[in-house]
Amino acid sequence: MLTKWLNNMANNKKDQTTEQRILQAAKKVFIHKGMAGARMQDIADEAGINKAMLHYYFRSKEKLFEVIFREAISNFVPRLHAIFAMRNSLFEKIQVFCREYINVLSENPYIPLFVVNEANKQPYEFLNTMFGNQKPDLSGLLLQIEEEIQKGIIKPISPAQLLLNMMSLCIFPFLGRPIWKFLSGMDDLQFNFLMQQRNDEVASFVINSIKK
Amino acid sequence: MLTKWLNNMANNKKDQTTEQRILQAAKKVFIHKGMAGARMQDIADEAGINKAMLHYYFRSKEKLFEVIFREAISNFVPRLHAIFAMRNSLFEKIQVFCREYINVLSENPYIPLFVVNEANKQPYEFLNTMFGNQKPDLSGLLLQIEEEIQKGIIKPISPAQLLLNMMSLCIFPFLGRPIWKFLSGMDDLQFNFLMQQRNDEVASFVINSIKK
DNA sequence: GTCTATAACTCGATAGAC
DNA sequence: GTCTATCGAGTTATAGAC
Numbered sequence: 001m002l003t004k005w006l007n008n009m010a011n012n013k014k015d016q017t018t019e020q021r022i023l024q025a026a027k028k029v030f031i032h033k034g035m036a037g038a039r040m041q042d043i044a045d046e047a048g049i050n051k052a053m054l055h056y057y058f059r060s061k062e063k064l065f066e067v068i069f070r071e072a073i074s075n076f077v078p079r080l081h082a083i084f085a086m087r088n089s090l091f092e093k094i095q096v097f098c099r100e101y102i103n104v105l106s107e108n109p110y111i112p113l114f115v116v117n118e119a120n121k122q123p124y125e126f127l128n129t130m131f132g133n134q135k136p137d138l139s140g141l142l143l144q145i146e147e148e149i150q151k152g153i154i155k156p157i158s159p160a161q162l163l164l165n166m167m168s169l170c171i172f173p174f175l176g177r178p179i180w181k182f183l184s185g186m187d188d189l190q191f192n193f194l195m196q197q198r199n200d201e202v203a204s205f206v207i208n209s210i211k212k
Numbered sequence: 213m214l215t216k217w218l219n220n221m222a223n224n225k226k227d228q229t230t231e232q233r234i235l236q237a238a239k240k241v242f243i244h245k246g247m248a249g250a251r252m253q254d255i256a257d258e259a260g261i262n263k264a265m266l267h268y269y270f271r272s273k274e275k276l277f278e279v280i281f282r283e284a285i286s287n288f289v290p291r292l293h294a295i296f297a298m299r300n301s302l303f304e305k306i307q308v309f310c311r312e313y314i315n316v317l318s319e320n321p322y323i324p325l326f327v328v329n330e331a332n333k334q335p336y337e338f339l340n341t342m343f344g345n346q347k348p349d350l351s352g353l354l355l356q357i358e359e360e361i362q363k364g365i366i367k368p369i370s371p372a373q374l375l376l377n378m379m380s381l382c383i384f385p386f387l388g389r390p391i392w393k394f395l396s397g398m399d400d401l402q403f404n405f406l407m408q409q410r411n412d413e414v415a416s417f418v419i420n421s422i423k424k
Numbered sequence: 425g426t427c428t429a430t431a432a433c434t435c436g437a438t439a440g441a442c
Numbered sequence: 443g444t445c446t447a448t449c450g451a452g453t454t455a456t457a458g459a460c
Contacts, residue, residue, distance in 0.1 A: 018443080032333060037248035040436060052446055055437060057443095113332060116387050120325060121245060123390035138395055155231035155420070160406060161413055167375055168384035175328050175387055178377065183350055194372060201373055201400065208367065209421035232427075252454065262427060267455055269425095 009022040019057050021047045024070040027068050034117050035065050079104050084136040090148050098203040112174045154210040169202050233259040239280050244324040247277050291316050296348040302360050310415040313382035324386045366422040381414050
């Protein structure tokens with residue numbers, strides 16, 4: 001057990017357990033090709049093992065996919081819930097929303113494409129599973145926006161549009177990354193720098209737009 | 213020929229040629245399931261014809277996909293090029309950019325997911341084909357932003373971030389549509405209304421944020 | 425042009441030796 | 443635990459009658 005744990009700590013391929021190598025390979029292949037496009041053979045090749053081993057460890061392609069997916073969102077969804085449940089001033093909320101969102105996605109840059117694809121195929125079923133049958137409650141935030149407009153603190157704007165704007169600004173770059181790199185000619189290093197910079201700037205961009 | 217043309221004009225299924233019905237069905241299925249997830253049987257069923265007819269008209273699944281895709285972007289890409297090539301004031305440019313972008317995508321709401329997916333699989337090859345080996349030139353717009361900041365017309369902002377913001381605000385809603393519908397509880401009608409409203413509001417949102 | 429039947433192939437899954 | 447070999451379901455693609 002200790003040996004296994006020690007092995008787990010090493011990132012070196014040779015020191016990884018087969019199970020870990022499979023998980024790492026599957027993640028990569030599923031992200032690039034999606035559930036339908038991914039082949040067990042691709043995953044086996046990527047992991048440098050035999051196809052039969054995949055079934056030995058995870059029984060089926062579907063189960064393997066599920067493990068990957070649950071691991072990916074297990075850390076992600078609670079943080080989303082937390083963001084929507086916060087009780088701060090609107091400007092603070094916007095700041096935390098953007099920072100947390102971009103941080104979470106920077107750590108898991110493949111999640112947006114993954115989620116967007118599955119959600120497009122099986123919206124209700126997939127998203128329900130993803131959010132553990134408990135969808136984040138937007139109404140608190142939407143109501144707060146409404147109130148701040150009434151009070152004259154921010155400029156009039158449709159609360160739904162404002163929230164959609166925030167989501168767009170935080171999520172899109174991770175979906176459009178290859179397109180942006182192609183158009184701008186940036187390399188990975190430059191793109192990552194852009195994302196880091198963005199972490200500070202997005203909230204300001206939103207707040208600048210609505211503050212009086 | 214005239215008869216065929218007249219047939220083309222009718223949207224009624226019975227008056228369409230088999231070829232048209234296949235294309236329409238294929239579009240629908242490919243959008244919902246992606247290239248890998250789509251089944252020729254699904255397309256045949258959707259078109260109300262036999263599977264063999266698909267091959268009679270388009271030889272292979274790959275060729276059919278290609279036809280759908282080329283048709284989809286043939287109208288799309290030139291308009292993108294035009295947007296970047298415009299010679300107006302920055303605020304006018306932002307307005308046209310957002311309006312044109314959202315208009316184009318409202319007419320082809322499936323393109324973003326399509327492009328984002330393909331671009332993630334084969335960035336360079338795919339995007340080059342898509343843009344006809346002639347990538348839109350961002351530098352004009354980026355330079356103009358730089359200049360307006362120097363002149364003190366707009367607040368300081370990284371030109372790249374500003375452009376990425378505009379793209380995010382215009383494109384993301386079409387990718388995140390099912391997620392947004394799930395979270396907000398909106399139906400298709402409400403969502404489409406949101407997009408129409410957005411057409412007017414996005415440019416204002418951007419301009420509000422950067423104008424002094 | 426359209427259909428039925430079936431060949432050819434891909435891919436997930438399993439059996440069984442080591 | 444790991445491998446090779448192979449099965450069987452599901453799919454793309456084609457042959458051939460009408």
